[in-house]
Amino acid sequence: MRLLDGFAPAATAIGTPPDVPDLSDDARAAVKGFASATAVAPGESVDFHIDVAEPREIVVEIYRVGAYGEHRTALLGSSEPVAVAPQPAPVTDPETGMVTCLWEPAWRLNVPADWKSGAYLAVLRAKGGADGADGADGAGGTDSATGANYVPFVVRNLRRRTSWLVVVPFACYQAYNMYPFDNARGKNLYYGFDENGEQSSKLRASSVSFRRPYELTGMPREAERVHDFVVWAERQGYDMEYAASADLNEGRVDPLNYKGLIFPGHDEYWSAGMRKTLVKALDSGVSTVFLQANNVYWHVRYEGSTITCFKSRQDPVKTRRPGQTVMWRDLRLPEQELLGAQYVSLVKGDAPLVVANTDHWFWQAAGVSAGDTFPGLVGGEADSVQDKFQKADSTEFTILARSAYTDGADGTREQQTVLHRKPSGAWVFDAGTFFWPMALGREGFVDARIEAATAALLARIAAGDGLGSRSARRRAAMAAALKREASPSAVSAKAKPVVKRVGRKVKHTLKRSS
Numbered sequence: 001m002r003l004l005d006g007f008a009p010a011a012t013a014i015g016t017p018p019d020v021p022d023l024s025d026d027a028r029a030a031v032k033g034f035a036s037a038t039a040v041a042p043g044e045s046v047d048f049h050i051d052v053a054e055p056r057e058i059v060v061e062i063y064r065v066g067a068y069g070e071h072r073t074a075l076l077g078s079s080e081p082v083a084v085a086p087q088p089a090p091v092t093d094p095e096t097g098m099v100t101c102l103w104e105p106a107w108r109l110n111v112p113a114d115w116k117s118g119a120y121l122a123v124l125r126a127k128g129g130a131d132g133a134d135g136a137d138g139a140g141g142t143d144s145a146t147g148a149n150y151v152p153f154v155v156r157n158l159r160r161r162t163s164w165l166v167v168v169p170f171a172c173y174q175a176y177n178m179y180p181f182d183n184a185r186g187k188n189l190y191y192g193f194d195e196n197g198e199q200s201s202k203l204r205a206s207s208v209s210f211r212r213p214y215e216l217t218g219m220p221r222e223a224e225r226v227h228d229f230v231v232w233a234e235r236q237g238y239d240m241e242y243a244a245s246a247d248l249n250e251g252r253v254d255p256l257n258y259k260g261l262i263f264p265g266h267d268e269y270w271s272a273g274m275r276k277t278l279v280k281a282l283d284s285g286v287s288t289v290f291l292q293a294n295n296v297y298w299h300v301r302y303e304g305s306t307i308t309c310f311k312s313r314q315d316p317v318k319t320r321r322p323g324q325t326v327m328w329r330d331l332r333l334p335e336q337e338l339l340g341a342q343y344v345s346l347v348k349g350d351a352p353l354v355v356a357n358t359d360h361w362f363w364q365a366a367g368v369s370a371g372d373t374f375p376g377l378v379g380g381e382a383d384s385v386q387d388k389f390q391k392a393d394s395t396e397f398t399i400l401a402r403s404a405y406t407d408g409a410d411g412t413r414e415q416q417t418v419l420h421r422k423p424s425g426a427w428v429f430d431a432g433t434f435f436w437p438m439a440l441g442r443e444g445f446v447d448a449r450i451e452a453a454t455a456a457l458l459a460r461i462a463a464g465d466g467l468g469s470r471s472a473r474r475r476a477a478m479a480a481a482l483k484r485e486a487s488p489s490a491v492s493a494k495a496k497p498v499v500k501r502v503g504r505k506v507k508h509t510l511k512r513s514s
Contacts, residue, residue, distance in 0.1 A: 006079060006080035007062075007077055007078070007079055007080075007109060007110065008077050008078060008079075008080070009076060009077035009112065010075055010076055010077045013064065013068065013074035013075070013076055014074055014075045015068030015069045015070070015071035015073070015074045016071055016073065016074070016075050017071055017072070017073060018061065018063055018073060018075075018121065018123045018148070018150070019148065020123060020148045020149065020150055020217050020218070020219070021148070021217075022216070022217060023216045023217060025181050025182050025183065025216070026179060026180040026181045026182050026186070026213075026215060026216065027180070027182040029053065029149060030052065030053050030054075030056070030126040030147040030148075031050065031051070031052050031053075031056075031058055031084075031124045031125070031126045031147065031148065031149050032050070032051050032124070032149050032179075032213040032218065033048050033049055033050040033051065033103075033106075033122075033124045033149060033151050033213055033218075034048070034049050034101065034103075034151060034210070034211065034212055034213045034214075035047070035048055035049075035122065035151050035152075035153045036048075036049070036105065037153065038152075038153060038154060038168075038170040038210065038244040038245070038246055039153065039154040039155070039156045039168075039170075039242075039243060039244035039246065039247055040111055040153065040154070040155060040156070041111070041155070041156055041157055041158075042111050042112065042113045042114070042115050042155060042157060043111060043113045044110075044111055045108050045109060045110045045111065046108070046109050046111065046153060047105035047107070047108050047109075048060060048105065048106060048107045048108070048109065048122060048124070048151060049087075049101065049103040049104065049105050049106065049211075050082070050084050050087075050103070050106040050107065050124055051084075051086060051087040051101070051103055051213075052084045052085070052086055052087075052126065053086065054086065055083070055084070055085045055086070056083075056084065056126055056127065057081040057082060057083055057084070057126075057127040058079075058081070058082045058083075058084045058106070058107075058124055058125065058126060058127065059078050059079055059080075059081055059082070059125045059127055060078060060079040060082065060107055060109070060122050060123070060124055060125075061075060061077075061078040061079075061122070061123040061125060062075070062076045062077055062078065062109065062120065062121075062122055062123075063075055063076065063120065063121045063122075063123065064076055064115075064116070064118050064119070064120050064121075064155075065118060065119040065120070065121065065227050065230050065231065066118060066119075066230060066231060066234045067231050067232075067234040067235040072227060072231045073121065076115070079107055079109075081127055082106055082107045084106050087101065087102075087103040087104065088101075088102055088103070090179075090180055090185060090212060092185060092187070093207070096205055096206045096207040096308070097187045097192060097203070097204065097205030097206060097207070098187075098205050098206075098207040098208060098209050098306060099179065099180070099185065099186065099187055099205070099208075099209065099212055100209045100211050100212060101209075101211055101212045101213070102211075103211075109122075111155060115155050116155070117154075117155050117156050117157050117160075117240070117241045117242045118154070118155055118230070118242055119152070119154060119168055119226065119227065119230055119242060120152070120153050120154065120155055121150050121151070121152055121153075121219075122150070122151040122152075122153065123148055123149070123150060123151075124148065124149045124150075124151060124218075125147065125148045126147035126148065149213065149217060149218040150214070150217055150218030150219045151213070151214075151218055152170075152173075152214070152218075152219070152220060152223060154168050154170075154242050154243065154244050155242065156241060156242050156243050156244070156247065157241060158241065158243060158247065158252055158253060158254070158257070159257075160241055160257070161257040161258070162239045162240065162241050162257070162258060163238065163239050163240070163258065163259045163260065163461075163462045164233075164238055164239065164240040164241070164258060164259070164260055164261075164262055164458075164462075165240070165241050165242070165243055165253065165255075165257070165258045165260075165261050165262065166229075166230065166233075166240050166241070166242050166243070166262045166264060167242075167243050167244070167245065167247075167248060167261060167262070167263050167267070168226060168242060168243070168244050168245070168264075168265065169222075169226070169245055169263070169265040169266065169267040169268075169269075170210075170220075170244045170245045170246065171245035171246075171249075171267075171269040171270070171271070171274070171300065171302075171307055172222065172245070172265065172266055172267055172268045172269050173214070173220035173221070173222070173223065174208050174209075174210055174220075174307055175188060175189040175190075175208060175268065175269045175298075175300075175307065175309065176188055176189075176190070176220070176221045176222070177208065177212070177214050177215055177220065177221075178190075178191065178199075178215050179212050179213050179214060179215040180215070181215040181216055183197035184197065186215065187203065187204060187205040187208075188204065188205060188208060189204055189205060189206075189208055189269075189298075189307075189309050189311070190204050191203065191204050192204055192205065206308060206309065206310045206311075206315075207303075207306050207307065207308045207309075208306065208307050209305055209306045210305045210306070210307075211305050222265055222266045222434075223265070225264070225265060225266070225292065225434065225435075225437045225438060225442075226264045226265040226437070227441070228264075228437040228438050228440055228441035228442045229262075229264035229291055229437040229440055229441060230264065230441075231441045232437075232440040232441035232451070233262075233440075235441075236455065238458065238462075240262075241257075241258070245267075245269075245274060246302065248273065248274040248277040248278070249271045249273035249274045249277075249302045250273065250302075251273060251276075251277065253277055255277065255280055255281035255284055255286045256284055256286065258286060259286065259287065259461055259462055259464060260286060260287040260288065260289060260427075260458070260461040260462070261278070261281055261286060261287070261288045261289070262288075262289045262291070263288065263289065263290045263291065263292075263295060264291045264292070264437055265291075265292060265437075266292045266293070266294060266295070266380070266381070266434060267290070267292070267295045267296070268294050268295060268296075268297045268298055268343075269297070269298045269300045269307065269309065270295075270296045270297075270298070270299065270300065270328070271299070271300050271301060271302045271307075272299070272301075272321070272322050273302065275296065275328075275333075275338075278296070278338060279338070281426070282338065282422050282424060282426045282428065283422075283424055283426075284424060284426075285422075285424040285425040285426050286426055287426045287427040287428065287429075287461040288339075288426065288427075288428050288429070289427075289428075289429045289457065289458070289461075290339060290428075290429060290430045290431060291429075291431050291436045291437050291440075291454075292380070292381075292431060292433070292434050292436060292437065293343065293380065293381045293382055293383045293415075293430075293431065293432050293433050293434055294343035294381045294383065295335060295339060295343075295430070296328060296335040296338060296339060297327060297328065297335060297342075297343050298311065298325070298326075298327060298328070299322070299323065299324075299325050299326060299327070299328050299331060300325055301317070301325060308325055309325040310324065310325045310326070311325065311326060311327075312324075312326065313326065329342070329389055332390075334386075334389035334390050336385060336386060336389055336390070336391060336392060337389070337390045337391070337392055337393075338392065338428070339383075339392070339418075339428060339430045340385070340392045340394070340397065340418040340419070340420040340428055340430050341383040341384050341385050341386075341416050341418045341430045341432055342383055342384075342385075342386060342389065343381060343382075343383055344381075344382050344383060344384050344386070344407075344413055344415070345381070345382060345407040345408065345409075345411075345413055346380075346381055346382075346407060346408040347378055347379050347380055347381060347382050347405050347406070347407065347415070347433075347434075348405070348406040348407060348408055348410070349379070349406065350376040350377075350378060350379035350405075350435070351376075351378040351379070351403055351404065351405035351406070351415070352373035352374060352375050352376065352377065352378065352403065353373060353374040353377035353378050353401050353403045353415070353417065353433065354371075354372075354373050354401060354402055354403045354404070355368050355370070355371075355372050355373070355374075355400065355401055356399050356400060356401055356402045357398050357399065357400060358370050358372070360398050360400065360419075361456065361460070362398070362400055362419060362453055362456060362457060363400065363453060364456075365452045365453055365455065365456035366449040366450070366452040366453040366456075367449065367452070368449055368453075372449075374439065374447055374449070374450065376435065376445075377403075377433060377435050377436070377439055377447070377450070378403045378405050378415045378433045378435065379433060379434055379435045380433065380434025380435060381433075381434055382403075382405060382413065382415035382432055382433055383415065383416060383418075383430055383431075383432035383433075384413070384414055384415060384416040384432065385399070385416055385418065392420050392422075392428070393422065393423060394420040394421055394422060394423075395421050395422070395423055396419075396420060396421040397418070397419075397420040397421075398418065398419050398420065399416050399417070399418050400416075400417040400418060400419055401415070401416060401417035401432070402414055402415075402416055403415040403416075403417075403433075415432050415433060416432050417430065417431055417432045417433070418430050418432065419457075427457070427460070427461055429457055436450065436454075439451070440454060
């Protein structure tokens with residue numbers, strides 16, 4: 001297959017929504033594909049591996065997510081027509097259940113040097129089947145309504161210093177990806193299909209691969225709420241850079257280049273490398289903002305283009321630190337130690353978010369009073385402070401919301417939104433609900449009070465409240481790492497090697513900068 005790279009940019013970015021119809025299952029898709037990387041820099045290239053139900057031409061349209069008038073995306077240009085033939089069927093590893101697509105690349109995008117960092121969507125659009133029409137005739141083949149599919153990726157410039165780094169949760173996207181969603185072969189870290197086409201947790205995969213498309217339309221589950229935040233933030237004019245989960249894992253992100261890291265998505269799956277970057281940020285006085293719930297929950301291993309999470313002690317890798325791929329809290333490293341609160345349960349339906357501590361500066365900008373509520377804001381999953389786990393080391397700790405809700409077992413629980421400050425000066429915000437970004441950027445769901453409170457938080461962080469020079473922040477990070485290493489109550493024996501490595505790295509950085 002000849003790899004093509006012709007790209008015709010639009011004269012100006014055209015605000016328009018991509019037309020990608022829903023699919024009932026992946027077996028009916030006229031076209032599917034995936035990118036060779038989750039994130040790429042301007043001036044670099046990314047390959048698109050494309051499969052079709054029958055030989056046909058494909059055009060790849062490139063969109064950027066952002067504030068473009070009334071639209072959430074802009075069309076930046078499209079490829080020349082690419083002739084694509086059907087690719088081999090997905091391969092399933094019998095040991096791990098991992099589904100991999102060994103497809104040849106069909107088209108290469110050379111990312112223009114002037115493209116802005118951001119969340120991008122490629123749309124693979126089928127231009128014609130063997131009969132010359134868009135899609136097949138529907139007689140036992142594909143339907144013309146299924147002739148397009150998304151491929152998400154990020155354009156990033158990690159060398160540029162700015163106020164904000166937005167981290168797109170591709171690790172979590174892939175954990176939920178059940179491609180091929182065909183009631184037979186698809187698997188993710190939760191389920192596989194049984195012989196009756198039903199989803200079974202007993203048949204889930206222990207590893208998932210980025211070398212496959214995302215299920216159905218190709219838009220990852222939960223991605224729209226990430227886009228809700230991105231669109232809102234760009235309308236506010238925030239200066240932001242972007243990264244993917246793998247950038248945190250591989251150490252490509254230097255947190256000291258930013259005043260704050262923003263995690264706008266449900267970001268449940270974290271490797272030791274990702275967590276190490278987060279710890280470095282917090283120890284350095286760099287604030288973090290988590291806009292959904294159930295973050296930093298599962299420990300995973302990145303292994304090339306795959307993610308492994310056994311979710312049990314059956315993980316055969318027992319010697320690698322910080323430990324097996326189970327919950328971080330089972331490794332005696334609970335997520336609330338970093339975030340202030342942690343996952344409690346699913347939310348049945350939705351519930352109002354009930355404000356607390358309304359005299360706090362966070363709520364003053366929103367103009368709320370005691371007893372005020374935000375209807376329907378608690379949904380999806382919920383966080384709260386859990387007394388039996390190690391709590392966050394903080395100089396200030398405020399619970400901003402206490403909201404009763406019904407869990408999946410019809411029990412009554414309490415959701416909490418929390419804000420605390422680390423000894424380094426870093427602020428850490430945990431929204432504790434999936435629906436916070438929707439209140440920022442989802443039409444019909446936007447709440448001006450949530451917008452005002454979120455803007456007040458970001459303004460305080462961007463103003464550099466508590467931040468010193470880069471050298472001061474490096475010294476603070478080293479002091480925090482050494483303090484944790486010397487304190488047996490702060491971390492478990494299993495975690496100490498991780499902390500020691502962080503401390504050694506900070507010391508090395510200090511020596512190089514002195």
